[in-house]
Amino acid sequence: MSKAELVLSIEDLTVSFDGFKAIDALNLYVDKGELRVIIGPNGAGKTTLLDLICGKTKASAGRIRFRDQEMTKLNEHEIVRCGIGRKFQTPSIYENLSVFKNLEVSYPSGRGVFGALAFRCTDEIRARVDEVAGEIGLREHLTMEAGLLSHGQKQWLEIGMLLMQDPELLMLDEPIAGMSVRERELTAELLERICRNRSMIVIEHDMEFVKRIAHKVTVMHQGKILAEGPMERVQADPKVIDVYLGH
Amino acid sequence: MNPAARWFSQRGLGSLALLALVILVVFPLTLDVFRLNLVGKYLTYGFVAIGLVMLWGYGGVLSLGQGVFFGLGGYCMAMFLKLEASDPESTKIQSTPGIPDFMDWNQLTALPVWWEPFRHLPFALFAVIAVPTLLAFVIGFAMFKRRVGGVYFAIITQAVALILSVLIIGQQGYTGGVNGITDLKTLLGWDIRTESARTILYFVNAVLLIGAIVLCRWVQDSKLGTLLLAMRDKEDRVRFSGYDVSMFKVFVFCLAAALSAVGGAMFALQVGFMSPSFVGIVPSIEMVIFAAVGGRMSLVGAVYGTLLVNFGKTYFSESFPELWLFLMAALFIGVVMAFPDGLAGLYERHVKPRLARRSAAARAAAASAPAGPAAAAGGGTSAKPAIGGQSA
Numbered sequence: 001m002s003k004a005e006l007v008l009s010i011e012d013l014t015v016s017f018d019g020f021k022a023i024d025a026l027n028l029y030v031d032k033g034e035l036r037v038i039i040g041p042n043g044a045g046k047t048t049l050l051d052l053i054c055g056k057t058k059a060s061a062g063r064i065r066f067r068d069q070e071m072t073k074l075n076e077h078e079i080v081r082c083g084i085g086r087k088f089q090t091p092s093i094y095e096n097l098s099v100f101k102n103l104e105v106s107y108p109s110g111r112g113v114f115g116a117l118a119f120r121c122t123d124e125i126r127a128r129v130d131e132v133a134g135e136i137g138l139r140e141h142l143t144m145e146a147g148l149l150s151h152g153q154k155q156w157l158e159i160g161m162l163l164m165q166d167p168e169l170l171m172l173d174e175p176i177a178g179m180s181v182r183e184r185e186l187t188a189e190l191l192e193r194i195c196r197n198r199s200m201i202v203i204e205h206d207m208e209f210v211k212r213i214a215h216k217v218t219v220m221h222q223g224k225i226l227a228e229g230p231m232e233r234v235q236a237d238p239k240v241i242d243v244y245l246g247h
Numbered sequence: 248m249n250p251a252a253r254w255f256s257q258r259g260l261g262s263l264a265l266l267a268l269v270i271l272v273v274f275p276l277t278l279d280v281f282r283l284n285l286v287g288k289y290l291t292y293g294f295v296a297i298g299l300v301m302l303w304g305y306g307g308v309l310s311l312g313q314g315v316f317f318g319l320g321g322y323c324m325a326m327f328l329k330l331e332a333s334d335p336e337s338t339k340i341q342s343t344p345g346i347p348d349f350m351d352w353n354q355l356t357a358l359p360v361w362w363e364p365f366r367h368l369p370f371a372l373f374a375v376i377a378v379p380t381l382l383a384f385v386i387g388f389a390m391f392k393r394r395v396g397g398v399y400f401a402i403i404t405q406a407v408a409l410i411l412s413v414l415i416i417g418q419q420g421y422t423g424g425v426n427g428i429t430d431l432k433t434l435l436g437w438d439i440r441t442e443s444a445r446t447i448l449y450f451v452n453a454v455l456l457i458g459a460i461v462l463c464r465w466v467q468d469s470k471l472g473t474l475l476l477a478m479r480d481k482e483d484r485v486r487f488s489g490y491d492v493s494m495f496k497v498f499v500f501c502l503a504a505a506l507s508a509v510g511g512a513m514f515a516l517q518v519g520f521m522s523p524s525f526v527g528i529v530p531s532i533e534m535v536i537f538a539a540v541g542g543r544m545s546l547v548g549a550v551y552g553t554l555l556v557n558f559g560k561t562y563f564s565e566s567f568p569e570l571w572l573f574l575m576a577a578l579f580i581g582v583v584m585a586f587p588d589g590l591a592g593l594y595e596r597h598v599k600p601r602l603a604r605r606s607a608a609a610r611a612a613a614a615s616a617p618a619g620p621a622a623a624a625g626g627g628t629s630a631k632p633a634i635g636g637q638s639a
Contacts, residue, residue: 054487080489092484094477105477106488110470113498119470158484165489 005032007169007199008053013062015052022048024223025062030169035191035200037210040220041243046203047089049220050171053201054086055079066169081111085167089174091154095147099138099157102146103129106161128164136160136190152183156190163194170194171201176209188212262547263460270453270550280442287449287517289557292317293456294510296538296549298503301463303535304543305472306499307479308396312404313507313534315411316379318526320508322415322422323378325521326362327371328431328439348430353420362421368435375512376505383504384497391493391500405528412527427522431515439516452513459506460546466502475499507534536579542591552590 008030015023023045030036038046051057053064055076064071071079080086094102107128110119133139136156141149146157155175162170175191176184184206191200191213204210210217210231217234219226227237234240274286295313303309335345343356350358364370386407390400415422423429431439438444466472478485478492486492515521524530533556541552556578564571586592 056483056487075491076486077489077491080487086487088483088487092481094481094484096476096480097473101473105470105473108489111489112491113471113494116471116474116495117466117469161484161488 007032009065011063013059015057015060021223026225030199032199035195035213035215036218037202037204037214038218038220039210044220045223046220047173050173054084083168085162085165085170087158087162087172091158093146093154093157097146099144099146100129100142102157103132103160103164106164108165132160132163152179169199173203176206184209266547266550267457280445283449284445284517287452289554290452290456291510291514292534292537293550293553294459295507295534296553297459297463297546298506299535299538300543300546300549302499302503305475306496308496309401310404311401312408312531314526314531315408316504316507317511319379320375320511321515321521323371323374324512324515325428325431326365327368329428330366332430332432349423350420355420359421375508379504379508380501383501387497387500391496408528408531412523415523425523427520429520431519448517455509463546540582540589542589544588545591548589548591
């Protein structure tokens with residue numbers, strides 16, 4: 001693993017809200033093609049970490065380098081254009097638009113004001129929508145209004161919207177929350193498939209699911225990293241058992 | 248339905264054609280020149296209302312200062328017309344002939360430098376669009392880049408409306424003060440006060456308005472229109488899909504400003520003056536009411552709303568002048584509480600399903616005559632198409 005190419009390197013990252021350090025001098029490295037799962041008790045700073053990487057929250061100190069480019073000074077949309085996609089905790093899709101439109105709008109062309117005015121849906125884009133819709137199992141629902149999808153399908157649609165942009169790093173915040181057993185199974189398969197040519201960071205609470213998908217697990221506690229490594233080793237770590245798994 | 252008819256109805260061109268029929272044929276045939284000129288004046292507010300449909304309905308950004316752009320467009324046009332009306336020959340009784348009368352009354356002895364370019368019609372027409380759009384760009388860029396939105400943005404636009412009207416009233420010598428720029432006579436020698444000129448200007452205005460609606464339809468149908476709707480509901484998702492949300496808001500704000508400005512310029516031409524009473528807070532809010540009554544998601548509805556409210560205003564302010572403002576306020580509150588989508592929403596919800604049901608039933612009746620076995624399938628089928636028609 002040490003020889004693998006680094007996609008994301010976070011060093012000394014700190015953010016404080018009125019003196020409270022939500023993330024405290026954190027270091028994190030993600031390899032190319034790696035699926036990293038971040039776990040930790042509530043308030044450990046997991047979602048804040050994703051917010052920092054995608055620019056939603058600005059860091060107080062530290063560096064976030066993505067493919068040798070500094071991210072901390074960029075705007076949200078610029079970070080996305082570098083190749084970082086972010087899925088939110090609750091399904092965040094355009095409820096009033098059809099599934100097709102949801103995916104089409106997420107395609108990375110016509111991103112400027114005048115580009116969007118001149119944008120035409122080409123066969124290439126249609127083919128890409130079809131491919132992604134197949135990947136997330138919504139090919140039969142392309143014409144359906146997205147608000148009518150089930151909760152699990154909405155989660156998949158949002159993942160599909162990110163796939164349209166073909167990001168090199170995909171960050172998912174609790175992708176299986178509220179899903180049925182069958183849907184969890186399908187999601188795990190989906191994540192394994194889409195991880196083949198990109199890196200992923202997933203926040204998850206469900207330990208069975210984590211065990212199933214994680215290449216490596218990072219345990220966060222009070223804005224710091226408590227332990228890192230393969231699931232079995234992390235689970236056996238007395239510090240981890242003490243603050244988290246033992247509860 | 249044949250393909251052409253389907254394309255027609257899918258694009259909502261039916262409602263646009265009906266509006267064009269009403270304002271281009273029905274009004275000119277039934278109204279005298281005085282009334283027609285009045286309708287022409289109302290239709291200039293229609294530009295502001297459709298701008299608000301784009302900005303408020305689609306973009307989700309409420310501006311309470313659209314009068315600013317209407318006024319600036321109107322002033323740019325009025326400045327040109329005023330200079331043309333102020334030739335040395337017709338102003339020879341002034342102490343400084345050749346400058347607008349209000350400047351002479353305010354002891355100005357020369358035309359201010361920034362008035363000079365407005366001697367030329369091409370420059371004036373350019374300024375009609377450019378000045379308000381530039382101001383909208385500056386305000387929009389400053390606000391939206393800082394993520395100022397919602398109520399705060401509305402309050403700031405309100406403040407801009409107040410500032411501009413105070414500025415215009417205060418700078419009497421340069422702007423004509425509270426009276427505005429009056430006594431506009433000719434456009435390149437063509438007398439705009441005659442009946443024939445007023446009729447022609449009415450048609451120019453009406454065609455421009457239809458053109459503006461077509462332009463807005465095109466924007467709505469583009470990816471930009473989809474993104475505006477998407478932003479209104481899930482702004483963060485759009486931002487984190489790689490779009491600079493603020494620039495889209497700046498664009499739609501500029502579009503609304505440019506449309507309002509065209510309305511203002513047409514107002515100056517048709518009514519023959521421009522004054523700060525169209526710039527301030529009250530007219531700006533009235534314009535929002537026009538759009539709200541018509542339906543803030545419907546371009547065509549906004550024009551009907553503008554006409555309806557203004558007919559009402561003319562009628563009631565003639566009969567019960569002191570009650571009018573209360574009625575207007577009640578109308579606004581009533582519309583927002585009871586029909587948030589305005590007249591267009593009422594049509595979509597109550598009239599259209601009924602029409603669709605009727606035409607579906609007619610189609611089913613026509614289809615069942617030759618298709619014997621299908622019709623014989625059961626007595627219930629004749630009632631079923633109604634449901635199918637609704638969901639289609």
